[in-house]
Amino acid sequence: MSLILVGMNHKTAPLEIRERLSITCEDGSDPLAEVLRTPGVEEALFLSTCNRVEILARAGSREAAEGLYGFVFRYGNLERQEMDRCLYTHYDREAVRHLFRVTSSLDSLVMGEPQILGQVKDAYRLSVERKATGAVLNKLLHHAFRTAKRIRTETGIAANAVSVSFAAVELAKKIFGSLRGKTILLIGAGEMSELAARHLIGQGAPRILVVNRTHARAVSMAEEFRGEAVPFDELARALQEADIVISSTGAAGWVVTAPMVASALRRRKNRLLFLIDIAVPRDIDPAAGDIDNVYLYNIDHLQEVVDENVRGRLAEARKAEDIVAEELDRYEGWFHTLEVVPTIVSLREKMDGIVQGEMERVSSWLEGLSDADRERVQILASSIVNKILHDPITGLKEESQENGAAAYAEALRRLFRLDGEK
Amino acid sequence: MDILVFKAALAAYLFSALGYIASLLVKRVHVARIATWLLAAAFVIHAGALVLRFMAIGRAPVVGLHDMHSLIAWIMTGVYLAFQFKTKTRVLGVFVAPVAFLVMVTASAGLGGTVTASPKLEHSLVTIHVILSLAGEALFVLAALAGLMYLIQDKRIKEKKISRFSRFLPPLTDLDRINELCLLWGFPLLTLGVLTGSIWARVVWGSAWQWDAKMIWTLLAWVIFALLLHQRLAIGWRGRKAALYSVAALLVLLLTFVMEKSFFTTVHRFL
Numbered sequence A: 001m002s003l004i005l006v007g008m009n010h011k012t013a014p015l016e017i018r019e020r021l022s023i024t025c026e027d028g029s030d031p032l033a034e035v036l037r038t039p040g041v042e043e044a045l046f047l048s049t050c051n052r053v054e055i056l057a058r059a060g061s062r063e064a065a066e067g068l069y070g071f072v073f074r075y076g077n078l079e080r081q082e083m084d085r086c087l088y089t090h091y092d093r094e095a096v097r098h099l100f101r102v103t104s105s106l107d108s109l110v111m112g113e114p115q116i117l118g119q120v121k122d123a124y125r126l127s128v129e130r131k132a133t134g135a136v137l138n139k140l141l142h143h144a145f146r147t148a149k150r151i152r153t154e155t156g157i158a159a160n161a162v163s164v165s166f167a168a169v170e171l172a173k174k175i176f177g178s179l180r181g182k183t184i185l186l187i188g189a190g191e192m193s194e195l196a197a198r199h200l201i202g203q204g205a206p207r208i209l210v211v212n213r214t215h216a217r218a219v220s221m222a223e224e225f226r227g228e229a230v231p232f233d234e235l236a237r238a239l240q241e242a243d244i245v246i247s248s249t250g251a252a253g254w255v256v257t258a259p260m261v262a263s264a265l266r267r268r269k270n271r272l273l274f275l276i277d278i279a280v281p282r283d284i285d286p287a288a289g290d291i292d293n294v295y296l297y298n299i300d301h302l303q304e305v306v307d308e309n310v311r312g313r314l315a316e317a318r319k320a321e322d323i324v325a326e327e328l329d330r331y332e333g334w335f336h337t338l339e340v341v342p343t344i345v346s347l348r349e350k351m352d353g354i355v356q357g358e359m360e361r362v363s364s365w366l367e368g369l370s371d372a373d374r375e376r377v378q379i380l381a382s383s384i385v386n387k388i389l390h391d392p393i394t395g396l397k398e399e400s401q402e403n404g405a406a407a408y409a410e411a412l413r414r415l416f417r418l419d420g421e422k
Numbered sequence B: 001m002d003i004l005v006f007k008a009a010l011a012a013y014l015f016s017a018l019g020y021i022a023s024l025l026v027k028r029v030h031v032a033r034i035a036t037w038l039l040a041a042a043f044v045i046h047a048g049a050l051v052l053r054f055m056a057i058g059r060a061p062v063v064g065l066h067d068m069h070s071l072i073a074w075i076m077t078g079v080y081l082a083f084q085f086k087t088k089t090r091v092l093g094v095f096v097a098p099v100a101f102l103v104m105v106t107a108s109a110g111l112g113g114t115v116t117a118s119p120k121l122e123h124s125l126v127t128i129h130v131i132l133s134l135a136g137e138a139l140f141v142l143a144a145l146a147g148l149m150y151l152i153q154d155k156r157i158k159e160k161k162i163s164r165f166s167r168f169l170p171p172l173t174d175l176d177r178i179n180e181l182c183l184l185w186g187f188p189l190l191t192l193g194v195l196t197g198s199i200w201a202r203v204v205w206g207s208a209w210q211w212d213a214k215m216i217w218t219l220l221a222w223v224i225f226a227l228l229l230h231q232r233l234a235i236g237w238r239g240r241k242a243a244l245y246s247v248a249a250l251l252v253l254l255l256t257f258v259m260e261k262s263f264f265t266t267v268h269r270f271l
Helices: A015-026 A031-037 A064-076 A080-086 A092-103 A115-129 A135-154 A164-176 A191-202 A215-225 A232-241 A258-267 A286-290 A299-361 A371-402 A406-415 B002-026 B029-057 B065-087 B093-109 B124-158 B164-168 B172-205 B213-235 B240-263
Strands: A002-009 A041-048 A052-059 A088-091 A183-187 A207-211 A228-230 A244-247 A273-277 A294-298
Touching (some): A002 A015, A002 A092, A015 A052, A015 A064, A031 A041, A031 A064, A041 A064, A041 A115, A052 A092, A052 A135, A092 A135, A092 A299, A115 A135, A135 A299, A164 A191, A164 A273, A164 A294, A164 B124, A164 B172, A183 A191, A183 A232, A191 A215, A191 A244, A207 A215, A228 A232, A258 A273, A258 A286, A286 A294, A299 A371, B002 B065, B029 B065, B065 B124, B065 B172, B124 B213, B172 B240, B213 B240
Parallel strands (some): A183 A207, A273 A294
Antiparallel strands (some): A002 A052, A002 A088, A041 A052
């Protein structure tokens, strides 16, 4: 019995190859059924996201991997050579490790992003609905989810923003705490400023003001955000009302000068003001950042915060890898016991059968005994069997948890002829 | 008996302080939560110790080094706990719990000693005077602590150094609000404390004001905080400036306090 994991991710395969595989898969076909049809495969999970394609299977032997390659080959329309470069294959312990790492987002493009856990859960749900999973994959996937959860709570791998717009939100929270009831002022338009604004709205900031040199654009953008368009010459008033300002105009000079900010601050009774300048060239006079209660961040500052956070995540990743290794050992212990369980069961069955047979053989002699004596003989026979079996069974379980006991199980099956008379 | 309970409270303060410091190191909220409960336990045990002390000496335990320091720690803890339940900001406890513990340690120096207080002090007005003044001053200490944390956090954000430590600190607006609330509550309490004190002084000495170091010190505190509160409410001082001045005000007060203790005799020294 083997676990096989065949896959490709953003590190091993370029986008065009990944998308070829995932597009074909969405094309009304049924990849999971196809995987299950592969000879030797007994349980399967098929995961496809924009960054990876992974096939996890439990099969009678490792040879089934060839069949899985064939599947990828047909679906991806790939040359064999190309495929060898892009695909990785992991067996047993390494397959489990890979699954744990993927689920915990250690293998993601942006490490620590939580989406992948949901995607694995979806893939698992699909497998369960299709009855494609059994005892081994069920246990394995639940263990993977538990590991991911443990890593999220015990390490800081998912803490702190790793995108510029989220870094802006995080800073806003460091300044204001809750963003409820805060007013956001957008100066100029731009993809990144809209993204940041959306994140801020998502955190509960209810009021949006939009200023643009072209008032018509301000009006249309205000409609989009259900905000208010403010004429450009009333920028000073808008500064007085806003708590968070995001500026991204294409202007050459300062759009917001330090004296403007200073006078706005006086009029707003020194309420804190967070200025985010994501324009290049810059819109906001850097001197504005020196004023008390004003916090000015430009695009480079935000990028520094992001870089710092990424470094922090990398440090946390080392802790996460330790947790993966620990959980891997735990799972392997269970998996190996599982390996010897059928052998133990059939060994017992065989012995019980022998006792039963022998008792029947001497039944005429037994009839001469009293009920109590007959019972004593029965008990004697069973306890002899139990005593004989005790050491090998415990030994087998122990071996299986420490070193893997496939060879012992195999020997037992052969010596006791547990797989039927050959 | 009161000594035993006092020692139990002392131990609870110690564990709470250690808990808060540990929560800072391991960055886990539930550790801080445990520390908070330990502090609440310390507060309750300490209250028991104060009651027993009251019964043992037959008057309110507000006079003498041991009783004063014990009371300061108790009131400071009570004020902080009340605050914490109101604002849900645990991080101040990292400062408050160890300070309360240290004050308790100084209090235990005079443990078990009996103070023969002048009969003039056996008046309920004295008890009220001491408790109100201490509560007001405890709130000012908290205001300054919040201000100190504000300054640290402000500097970090200004300099774009969002280190791990600053992540543990609460948001600026929350710290500013704590500072404001402490001033708003501390000021009337101190005012009432000063008033009750001077009423009693008038009854006993025939004059509400004596040129006494401690009185001058307290009046100075009162004026500084009145000024701060006025600036906050009327002029709109908030954020960095308010934080800076609360810290500076506390430093001035501590300095005068130390000076007074070392160089002057005072009618507030009753031993």
